[in-house]
Amino acid sequence: MPPLKYSKQREAIKSFLACRLDHPTADTIYSALREEYPNLSLGTVYRNLSLLSDLGEITKITTGEGPDRFDGNTSRHHHFICTCCHQVNDLDMENIDFIMETASKNFDGHIDSYFVNFYGICKNCLEKKQ
Amino acid sequence: MPPLKYSKQREAIKSFLACRLDHPTADTIYSALREEYPNLSLGTVYRNLSLLSDLGEITKITTGEGPDRFDGNTSRHHHFICTCCHQVNDLDMENIDFIMETASKNFDGHIDSYFVNFYGICKNCLEKKQ
DNA sequence: TATCATATTGATAATTGTTACTATTATTAA
DNA sequence: TTAATAATAGTAACAATTATCAATATGATA
Numbered sequence: 001m002p003p004l005k006y007s008k009q010r011e012a013i014k015s016f017l018a019c020r021l022d023h024p025t026a027d028t029i030y031s032a033l034r035e036e037y038p039n040l041s042l043g044t045v046y047r048n049l050s051l052l053s054d055l056g057e058i059t060k061i062t063t064g065e066g067p068d069r070f071d072g073n074t075s076r077h078h079h080f081i082c083t084c085c086h087q088v089n090d091l092d093m094e095n096i097d098f099i100m101e102t103a104s105k106n107f108d109g110h111i112d113s114y115f116v117n118f119y120g121i122c123k124n125c126l127e128k129k130q
Numbered sequence: 131m132p133p134l135k136y137s138k139q140r141e142a143i144k145s146f147l148a149c150r151l152d153h154p155t156a157d158t159i160y161s162a163l164r165e166e167y168p169n170l171s172l173g174t175v176y177r178n179l180s181l182l183s184d185l186g187e188i189t190k191i192t193t194g195e196g197p198d199r200f201d202g203n204t205s206r207h208h209h210f211i212c213t214c215c216h217q218v219n220d221l222d223m224e225n226i227d228f229i230m231e232t233a234s235k236n237f238d239g240h241i242d243s244y245f246v247n248f249y250g251i252c253k254n255c256l257e258k259k260q
Numbered sequence: 261t262a263t264c265a266t267a268t269t270g271a272t273a274a275t276t277g278t279t280a281c282t283a284t285t286a287t288t289a290a
Numbered sequence: 291t292t293a294a295t296a297a298t299a300g301t302a303a304c305a306a307t308t309a310t311c312a313a314t315a316t317g318a319t320a
Contacts, residue, residue, distance in 0.1 A: 002295080002296065003295095004296080004297095005295080005296045005297065007296085010297085039298090039299065040298090041300060041301090042300095043299075043301085044299070047297085048297095
């Protein structure tokens, strides 16, 4: 792949993600950054998100419901998706990377990564329901 | 929700999935069933897949690459997705449901399910590469 | 068995999320 | 300061999925 050139749009996307604890969609990022860059294009956001994700500088989260989300925190962690409000939260949990070993036991191929999503009802929605 | 009425299309989709070990997409199911039901509609396939999935009679697999896939085997198991040929395989592995407990420890909401996908290179692709 | 209410369908249009294209602009090395 | 090319904005195209709606099939009831 060709050498990277600087782009303020890409930097803006990266630093927007870096200081967010939620996990915005491409469209959320686009809308937010358009305030500072009024003629930012949605294509540019998608292009850079997939580039940054390929470079390992951000992570793509596919939830199975709605659009993909993106995470500026690339350290190993997993996510909880509320089936009620659809918010995505980081989970602060022990390392479970050993499940790759467990999965490898009766398997012929080579496993080198995994994604886990946990589903349920978040605290907020639990409180609202009663 | 209103009471279900029988439909041969829905039964066909269910039994098609029941006797397949791979994990076909909506479109694959549609193409295959059109041989027996030439005027089956793709919308009918999608409608029934999401209905059956809501009823828990089949499972939807979101891989993060390409369209969703569907699994007639609803017993607890996980999947391996080859990042080379994109095939989806069942993994025969020990139960790891306890990771829901692990995840619940520092979390306030209520976790009631989880999905894990494992990624890597399958046996076939490994052999082809060398 | 005929009738009725309604769940389901096929056909198609609409929507959503994402990627591709292209002329123009920005970046970087010489 | 020029030249090569990566990146952009704007827009069109695309793929996957959902919605709409008139016609049909199902199943309960008379």
